[in-house]
Amino acid sequence: MPSTEQGVSLELAAHRRATLSDLSYDIRLVIPREREEPITGFTAVTLRWDDPDGKALVLDFVDPGNRVESVIVNGSEAAWEPVNDHIVIDPEPLFPGVNRIELRYRAGDEALNRNDDFLYALFVPDRAHFSLPVFDQPNLKATVAWTLKIPGDWTAVGNGPVREQFGDGSVRTIRLKDSRPIPTYLFAFAAGRFEVETGEADGRAMRVFHRETDKEKVGRNLDAVFDLHGRALSWLEEYTGIPYPFQKFDIVLIPSFQYGGMEHPGGILYRQAGLMLDETATQGQILGRASVIAHETAHMWFGDLVTMDWFDDVWTKEVFANFMAAKIVHPSFPSVNHDLRFLLAHHPAAYAVDRTDGANPIRQPLENLRFAGTLYGAIIYQKAPIVMRHLESRVGPETFREGLQEYLQTYSYGNATWPDLIEIMDRRTPEDLTTWSRVWVEEPGRPEITVERDGDDVVLSQSDPRGRGLTWPQTLGVRLGYDARDTLVVVESRGEPVRLVGMGGAGMRFALPNGTGVEYGGFRLDPDTRAFLVGNMAKITDPLTRGAAWVDLWEEVLDGRLPPGTFLDAALDALGTETDELNLARILGYLSAGYWRLMSPETRTSWAPRLEAAVWAGVTGPLPRTARSSFFSTYRDVAATDEAVDRLRRLWAGGEHLPGITLGESDHIALATALAIRGVPDAEDILDEQGRRIRNPDRKARFDFVRASLSGDPAVRETFFEGLRDAENREREPWALEGLDNLHHPLRARESTSLVYPALEMLEEVQRTGDIFFPGRWVDAVLGGHQEPEAAEIVRNFLDAHPDLSPRLRAKVLQSADMLYRSATIVNGWDGGRP
Template sequence: MKTAQTFLVLIALLVSLCHTSTKQISIEAGVAKTMAEYRKANISNLKYQLNFDIPEARKEAISGTNKISFDLLSTNQDLQIDFRENADLIRKVVCNGKSSNYLFELEHLIIPKGELAEGKNEIDIEFTAGNSSLNRNDEFLDTLFVPDRARTAFPCFDQPDLKAAFQLNLTVPKNWKAIANGKLDSKKEEGEQSHYSFLTTKALPTYLFSFVAGKFEAITREHKGRKHTMYHRETDLKKLADNTDEIFRLLFQSLDWLEEYTDIPYPFAKYDIVVIPSFQYGGMEHTGATLYNASKLFLDKNATNKSTLYRANLIAHETAHMWFGDLVTMKWFDQVWLKEVFANFLADKITNPSFPDMNHKLKFQMAHFPSSYSVDRTSGANPINQVLPNLKDAGSVYGSIIYHKSPIVMDMLERITGEEALQKGLQTYLKNYSYDNATWEDLIAILDASTTSNLKQWSKVWVNKAGRPTLSTDITTENDQITDFTIIQTDAKGNPGDWNQDLNILLGYEKTSEVLSVKFDQPQLVISKAKGKRTPDYIIPNGKGNAYGFFKLDAKTKLFLLENMHKIKDDLVRGVAWINLYENLCEGEVNGKEFVLAVEKQLPKEKSTLILERMLSYMQSVYWLHLSAEERLQIGKHLEDSLWIQLNAEKDMSKKSSLYSTLSSIAESKSRLEQLFAVWKEEIAIGGFSLSETKATALACNLAIKMPEKSDELVAVQTERIENPNRKKRMQFVAPALSADRQIRAEFFANLHKAENREIERWVLDGLGYLNHPLREKEALTYLPQALELLQEIQITGDIFFPYNWLSTSYSGLQSKEAGDITRQFLAERPDYPENLKLKILQASDLVLRKEQGSSFKEQGVRIKGKGERRKEQG
């Protein structure tokens, strides 16, 4: 017994030495993983007691104090506290009751190890808050600290695996309200100020700590004994009334569903929501004070099904985060997708009951596959699981892969484990790691115990590997029968592929179809069950929509889909076919003009709203980016007339709204623009379709670009019409980008070089989009080098989605080889450019980078070979 005890003591000593190395951890900007790992190993029982004094004037400084309490395992290292602001904003530091001889270096307040104690420590810091993540407006502010921005506002340990209890006190102007993660403990008015004190929260990572203060109205509803409040600034009372009940219904539905699915009651003290004008994202899952973008929640009366579906998914997504991300948090932001995959995957499940008439498999297809493909088809594709040595680069891991490919992969996982086993595994995962941190590997270990599949190997391919497979079929026929059928998969470089997935190959005929199901886990596979089948009119390799990749279509299939898509009766198969057809266009296998005309031809025959909206989205994209000006001139008027006729004939208001948006986007002819101008002036209407303020504003901006002689009138009158003060300010901000004067537009872009002019990112992106409209491509090319040059600064100063959104908006109207040349030159001149940003550039510029390849795209798709012919195209 004594020997065993001695051995255990030696093991404990070795473990302690690993975490208490006397070698000093280097100081570097950001939050380095090595430093974060040391802090995680040595700091426990962490608590922040924060006070902020917020003046009404946005330019006045916010003073603050922070009492950081924690237990420390070792004092062998100086303690680095993160604060990405100027050293002079630190006014006073007291460590364990004594004035500290702290240092400030490379975004860190450094407490000397001699001032620290093993066990209990308390550090009191007086500071002036940084403004970069406080989103200060004239009448309100809202914090947004994801992924590592808490350190821009106050000194803290800004890493997701050091969860802490937060106790917050706010002093705000008397006519303001204050909202935070915790429940309100007390409110006292004193002169022209109000003092709010909030109860201590459960353990939260710094990126989820939040508060909002300002002039807000409040609406409270009760559900199952708990009160929920929505804070808002909407001035359109009818819009507010039209949306409030549905917002709360969706919120309560999401809470009920998640409590049942997880077998865990809502795990925090309260759940209030704050609806923010021009919020950077759709939403942000701050516990107890979840933020939403006002335009995504307060919908117009004639909102499209796409918009109502997006709102339902958004509310479900942010609510799912209360369990997946907030209750259990990833250890590091290289696995930020771990919270996003559950939120998106479960949001799709939650919203199904709200749309009982909707084809939910089709909805899943339309919601995730196109967005994921938009990155995976590029040379900048990144894996789901990414490498992240420093949190200062965490924003670059966000994008369509973590938000859209990961739910697709999770759907694959559910089909491997079974729905019930996955649910039980997730319940175990949540209960094992409640109020703590976990990894994807922790979940896979739980699920591996209940399946015969090798989930670790499966995960290696689908989670750790970038890109998508290219799948093609090699068929030999004789006497109208298949004699040989082989499926081949390669990677982007043409090497044999090793993706493993289920394939449901649909052999389509004009009046019927047949599906051949196989497991595909090798570079090529002979489909023996196809032998003897009648030669199909078309082939959909992912016939049930659950396979992932670029499915290269043969000539006969392409022709059938372009001419006869409506003959495919199954909505899911037809939706998948449209996605495949568009991906073949993006890969150079389908002509832009024939694609647009195919969409136009099939629109009147399309009954599915989901597919119709996808078709119209594709039509807009292809019209502006895959057609030359000459081709647009040839077919534009015809498209306008066709859309106008269908718009006026359509009875469904959701479809009518989608058709209107597409028509207003592509309209170029003088007569149609004058007609739309008359609609904007309210002189004529479109078959029972009235313009909301939002739609009227969008139309005015659109027409200002296309009718430069009327731009001043359009902007001035529409600005005057807008009643909501936040939307009016947005219009005033973007007005220079809509000007007919090129010099004024150039000055607008020049002003974006200054970080203070980029504070409201949604407005910036709107203005940048107007500058880069396809009709202004020559001018936009002059902005592109500067936009690329600003990217590194934008990553530092902007929020997580801003760098990629800045890039995608800068390329949004470009299709020329010149744009590709500018991009290649920029990267060639910077061989040491950060890899994470290089990938974002390659993703955003994919279309223009392909321009030099042109005809080098070779036919590698489905090949049907008759007897004696080894490479004859099908048909």
């Protein structure tokens, strides 16, 4: 019998891949109005079976012993048994060729995200079998036809177009046509009370399903949502040479969706707030909307049309989605410096993982799909696109594009691996891409690039900070700044030191080894460069160079080579001189992080008036509205003095208004939250009033859920935390994470230190029951407000006490704890907790 261990093992997947083909699913669900009532299901799977050994047929389904009512194979009741999360069917009624398996069952709620008046399926990476009986692996692609019997005042959307719908007023049935072949993690539907908007972009009909009750907000955003999708589709068709590969294109906006988006063919799911923006939206949020739309649309080709063979290559679908998104967004925002945006959108987030003891390679081995969710993170979303930029540069943009077109044509509606793509690219270039890929894709960490001045020369040397002797081949664009000009020198870094002869004389002010913004590594600046950048950033005219310099200086702070106060003084001064909005947003982010994580409470108190004054000047200054919104968001985040907190109160109450900025419902909720966390005397009254003001039912439900986490009473907050032990209270993951953020806010960190260890002890259960990003975000929320050595010691003790914690979960903890360790060291002189 094939392997039937918990989850889908590589062994089971390989056996089924070799013996099954031509799959199609007919899935029929009866969905009651009451979420407490079970969803009943019928599934017919048609497949071609060719197993010379005649082994049992294994489907995947959680708790089959309690959920499966009957199994019929080729018209006859079949013998079967439940084993772990599998249905093991006796092979006797099967025969070589086409077979039909019919199952009746009670669907599992785990992956159906049931709410009071809507639900949606979210099956990535291996969660389809949490709710439905399927062959849950990415390389058994199949067509799926949904039939959904729902309450009469609900609507529904899924992978395929509508075949027919009918009803009697109280009950409605919607039958969808067969989809194109897709993996089970892309099977999807949503049903419930949704408003439906129809539109057209570039000649394509589209629908938007949403639950936003603010009609003005919908009106402000709808055209952009249609337009950005239409532009992305047209760009991808032209770049790939392949028409949109699925039958229809719908957009489904979900309140508090777990991710920014999910690329289901026929009905992409998005977090509603990411596309329906408030009037206070920043430039980053506007660009972020365009990027997530481009990302999910790119998946229609990269991930949906061609799917990875196994989830060890999940990064290939994500890297191309992010890589293509950066290209797609460019024409829609011609005034934005897109090289700078690429740098700031990718490098800081990738560095935040790659500098840690928990760094992971881009491509990771995977023995069982139940651990697939732990592969996700900044390395595949942010580092991998940087590596892909390097690959495109090495082979040339046109060769790269031709290689991708061949890859898509060759594996359309099928599966492929990273080596398959490298083989295609290798044939088109003299570069040794296999060796290049081995260090960039298969190994964790980043090179350390050191800049030194040796007389009149500048010397760049590369080393492996982990002591493995690795060399990362890459092209460095070294930006050299002189009194009256600067110049870019392009060199190849392949291990041996690179000497720029005569270029570092007395007139040179700085040397940046990441001068084009695509270079990747831990860059150790020479002391003269560091000092010049700190004191003279405004003298650098190129915004990309300034952005690269800010990223480098922040890394210098975290590595202990630049005092935080010196960096933050420079950042504060830059608020009055920086002209690029992307750089302003990054500087504001560094100021907030430095203020909360790298300053003691006493230092924050003395620093707060100056910080608040500088940030408020940006709110009321002559900048574009989007930039002033960024300043306001930061002001709300850092407000600490009585004067600033009183201003937040007036803004919440309507006694003061922001010039040229209209605050929406979400803004008022954020202000009430900020006031409560700051412990104003009438916090409970403010929260009561805010609860009464909220008109949108989804926002009201979220506010009510997190309310206890805002209490001024530590005992009430602890009760909220204890409630998270119940998996049902973690189902709406963004709500749970918001509550944890409130509990562990820096102003409450010392009161919440006792909650750190029990939260870490819950991590394995959080991983078992949650979606892909939840474990990492859980630890981020728990540790994100702490800087005290006690919290750092708790993490160390937890890891020491749990030697059997899975390596990938251990890595998640180390990644999240890295900033805690550094801040405890920088602020409090922590020695790392080791003798």
